[in-house]
Amino acid sequence: MATTATTGTASRWRALTHHHLFWPVAVLVALLLVNVPFTPDFFSIRMTDGHLYGSLVSIVLFGSPLILVAVGMTLVIATGGIDLSVGAVVAITGALTCSYISDQADQNALAGVFLAMGIGLVAAVVCGLWNGFLVARMGIQPIIATLIIMVAGRGVAQLITDGQIITINSEPYKLIGGGYWLTLPFSIFVVAAVVAITVALTRRTALGLLVESVGGNAEASRLVGIRSMRIKIMVYVFCALCAGIAGLMISSNTSAADGNNAGLWIELDAILAVVIGGTSLLGGRFSVGGTVVGALVIQTLTTTIYTIGVPTQTNLVFKAAVVIVVCLLQSPKFRAKVFGARFGSKPGATGGTSPAAPAKTVTTPADAAPKMEVS
Amino acid sequence: MTATTKTPPSQDSRTAPMSASKVSAVLADRRLPVLVTATLFLAMYITGLGRYQNYGFGEPQVFLNLFIDNGYLLVAAVGATFVILSGGIDLSVGSVIGFTTMFTAWLVERQGVPILLVIPMALAVGAFGGFLMGYVIQNFEIQPFIVTLAGLFLFRGLCLVISKESIAIGDATVSSMAQAQAQLGVGFLSVGAIIALVVLAAAFYILHYSRFGRRVYAIGGNEQSALLMGLPQGGTKIAVYTVSGFCSALAGLLFTLYIQSGDPLHATGMELDAIAAVVIGGTLLTGGSGYVLGTLFGVLVLGLIKSLIQFEGTLSSWWTKIATGVLLCAFILIQRAMTARKKT
Numbered sequence: 045m046a047t048t049a050t051t052g053t054a055s056r057w058r059a060l061t062h063h064h065l066f067w068p069v070a071v072l073v074a075l076l077l078v079n080v081p082f083t084p085d086f087f088s089i090r091m092t093d094g095h096l097y098g099s100l101v102s103i104v105l106f107g108s109p110l111i112l113v114a115v116g117m118t119l120v121i122a123t124g125g126i127d128l129s130v131g132a133v134v135a136i137t138g139a140l141t142c143s144y145i146s147d148q149a150d151q152n153a154l155a156g157v158f159l160a161m162g163i164g165l166v167a168a169v170v171c172g173l174w175n176g177f178l179v180a181r182m183g184i185q186p187i188i189a190t191l192i193i194m195v196a197g198r199g200v201a202q203l204i205t206d207g208q209i210i211t212i213n214s215e216p217y218k219l220i221g222g223g224y225w226l227t228l229p230f231s232i233f234v235v236a237a238v239v240a241i242t243v244a245l246t247r248r249t250a251l252g253l254l255v256e257s258v259g260g261n262a263e264a265s266r267l268v269g270i271r272s273m274r275i276k277i278m279v280y281v282f283c284a285l286c287a288g289i290a291g292l293m294i295s296s297n298t299s300a301a302d303g304n305n306a307g308l309w310i311e312l313d314a315i316l317a318v319v320i321g322g323t324s325l326l327g328g329r330f331s332v333g334g335t336v337v338g339a340l341v342i343q344t345l346t347t348t349i350y351t352i353g354v355p356t357q358t359n360l361v362f363k364a365a366v367v368i369v370v371c372l373l374q375s376p377k378f379r380a381k382v383f384g385a386r387f388g389s390k391p392g393a394t395g396g397t398s399p400a401a402p403a404k405t406v407t408t409p410a411d412a413a414p415k416m417e418v419s
Numbered sequence: 420m421t422a423t424t425k426t427p428p429s430q431d432s433r434t435a436p437m438s439a440s441k442v443s444a445v446l447a448d449r450r451l452p453v454l455v456t457a458t459l460f461l462a463m464y465i466t467g468l469g470r471y472q473n474y475g476f477g478e479p480q481v482f483l484n485l486f487i488d489n490g491y492l493l494v495a496a497v498g499a500t501f502v503i504l505s506g507g508i509d510l511s512v513g514s515v516i517g518f519t520t521m522f523t524a525w526l527v528e529r530q531g532v533p534i535l536l537v538i539p540m541a542l543a544v545g546a547f548g549g550f551l552m553g554y555v556i557q558n559f560e561i562q563p564f565i566v567t568l569a570g571l572f573l574f575r576g577l578c579l580v581i582s583k584e585s586i587a588i589g590d591a592t593v594s595s596m597a598q599a600q601a602q603l604g605v606g607f608l609s610v611g612a613i614i615a616l617v618v619l620a621a622a623f624y625i626l627h628y629s630r631f632g633r634r635v636y637a638i639g640g641n642e643q644s645a646l647l648m649g650l651p652q653g654g655t656k657i658a659v660y661t662v663s664g665f666c667s668a669l670a671g672l673l674f675t676l677y678i679q680s681g682d683p684l685h686a687t688g689m690e691l692d693a694i695a696a697v698v699i700g701g702t703l704l705t706g707g708s709g710y711v712l713g714t715l716f717g718v719l720v721l722g723l724i725k726s727l728i729q730f731e732g733t734l735s736s737w738w739t740k741i742a743t744g745v746l747l748c749a750f751i752l753i754q755r756a757m758t759a760r761k762k763t
Binding site for chain 2: 126178182183184185187188189191192193194195196197198199200202203207303312315316319325326355357358359360361362363364365367368371372374375376377378381
């Protein structure tokens with residue numbers, strides 16, 4: 045009896061450790077725990093002026109734009125693409141919205157604010173359509189197709205703001221990024237809504253499957269009757285829309301539009317979040333939940349660096365270390381070399397935790413490129 | 420494949436009259452993108468002459484300044500050309516440049532190390548960084564994009580670790596090096612510009628006339644075939660990233676000379692300028708096809724945009740970004756038309 049009981053817990057343990065969210069969540073929990081010795085009340089949440097305050101709340105609050113961008117990026121990466129233009133889209137959306145609001149006679153008028161947000165989001169969608177058009181219809185490598193808006197977009201954002209930082213004073217607009225609702229920061233609700241809609245659309249409908257299919261093999265998907273071109277355009281539009289909402293959030297939080305610095309490097313953080321979350325950069329599989337956890341890991345890392353008193357400038361070095369460690373752990377070759385002796389005896393042990401494993405056959409971007417060109 | 424078809428089309432174009440086959444032959448010519456870029460450069464220069472002749476745009480020194488003001492970018496772009504020809508990408512270029520300026524300024528100003536000792540150290544650090552990235556890319560089969568992204572974070576972080584503030588360099592040797600000029604009769608070139616041209620010449624020789632260059636093209640063209648042919652693919656890949664790291668560090672040294680300070684935010688995003696220059700110069704991003712001379716024209720076009728905007732005076736600097744984006748887009752579409760033509 046004792047042996048069956050132990051094998052039972054062992055297999056349950058193995059099922060747990062092989063769940064695709066296990067490692068991202070483990071890293072997140074470990075990072076959160078690191079804070080406790082330095083800030084004993086790290087996990088406490090208190091009520092002040094009818095708002096909830098606490099380290100956990102602020103991690104989610106400050107991580108909101110990143111989560112949004114990363115969720116959009118997840119779907120793009122799932123199709124085997126990448127979107128470098130999100131930072132520029134953040135800047136453009138913020139610039140358009142703020143400059144429209146600042147032109148209003150009454151900046152607090154709801155209609156004007158909604159119209160401004162609409163204009164900003166439409167611009168984001170246009171950027172997404174352009175990216176999708178280049179990638180899907182023209183068959184240009186995603187990294188380079190989206191480089192165009194990444195380079196030109198900040199110029200456009202500066203053009204809109206005339207090179208200035210536009211500051212606004214609009215109470216309704218302030219709500220999105222800096223306001224509270226039901227004791228919680230309003231941006232958390234926005235993020236929750238976007239994540240819920242994304243999960244519902246991709247996991248309750250066949251859409252997620254279609255995205256994965258296109259990422260796995262666009263040409264094969266087309267042959268079985270999936271309109272892979274349309275799916276690709278759709279994910280770029282969705283990604284840009286998410287970036288647009290993040291742009292609204294960032295500009296609302298600071299009540300200002302900065303064409304130069306808004307969303308700077310957010311594309312890299314977003315890609316990092318997606319990778320930490322276990323989505324393979326080669327496409328064909330994705331996990332929105334993993335991405336959310338990944339984005340929280342990055343935000344927690346930033347917060348932790350503050351709280352433990354390490355100079356903030358080493359932030360980037362830490363991030364680099366995290367990228368390297370996560371990527372190495374995901375690399376089947378690395379695991380074979382380092383853990384080869386230990387995992388070699390257990391069949392399937394190396395494949396379970398990492399989505400990167402099944403993609404062994406496609407090893408280089410040079411191989412992946414022709415796949416992307418077919419459409 | 421393309422090497423054998425390179426000459427016949429140009430012979431056709433001399434003898435045959437204008438026809439559909441001639442158009443397709445011209446489109447299939449690998450030299451077309453370089454020629455387009457060179458023509459674009461000439462057209463822009465002539466436009467500049469027409470508009471700003473009275474403001475001294477025609478001075479030979481204005482032309483030479485393109486090399487002086489963009490020497491560091493040329494060196495970085497040459498390094499990027501190696502990586503892109505091999506089918507990879509290097510996002511760490513800007514960070515390595517920024518780090519080198521910081522490293523140099525800190526050693527020279529704060530530690531009092533003579534610049535002649537710092538130069539080899541900086542180059543070694545850059546090359547070693549590139550080697551490490553290449554090693555990880557090759558041995559653990561992680562995508563270059565993500566490894567060099569980690570490199571970007573790492574070097575930018577190290578910049579900030581050295582110092583959060585910029586360090587001005589007042590060292591006499593550095594100043595004299597920065598101010599040294601080579602007279603050419605019609606104007607002068609700075610030390611940085613001359614080094615950049617030497618690097619360009621060396622890269623031209625290595626890529627087009629050496630065994631290593633052949634391997635870079637072969638791997639970029641088709642890695643599987645290169646592997647099956649028995650090319651030492653691993654070593655070549657690592658070497659390519661080492662070259663890129665070395666070039667980035669050298670570009671960083673030239674940038675330090677040019678700007679005479681180290682700053683943790685120097686050269687932010689310059690990897691994109693370098694990639695843009697390579698693409699505008701007609702190198703295929705999928706690898707295996709392109710010329711390093713194209714990269715020179717790519718850098719010159721980007722530099723000329725900047726100086727045209729300076730001469731215009733009323734145009735703001737953000738137009739540089741927009742113009743670069745538009746050019747990038749145009750050249751990507753040209754490349755796309757060419758590769759589509761090749762397939763059918």
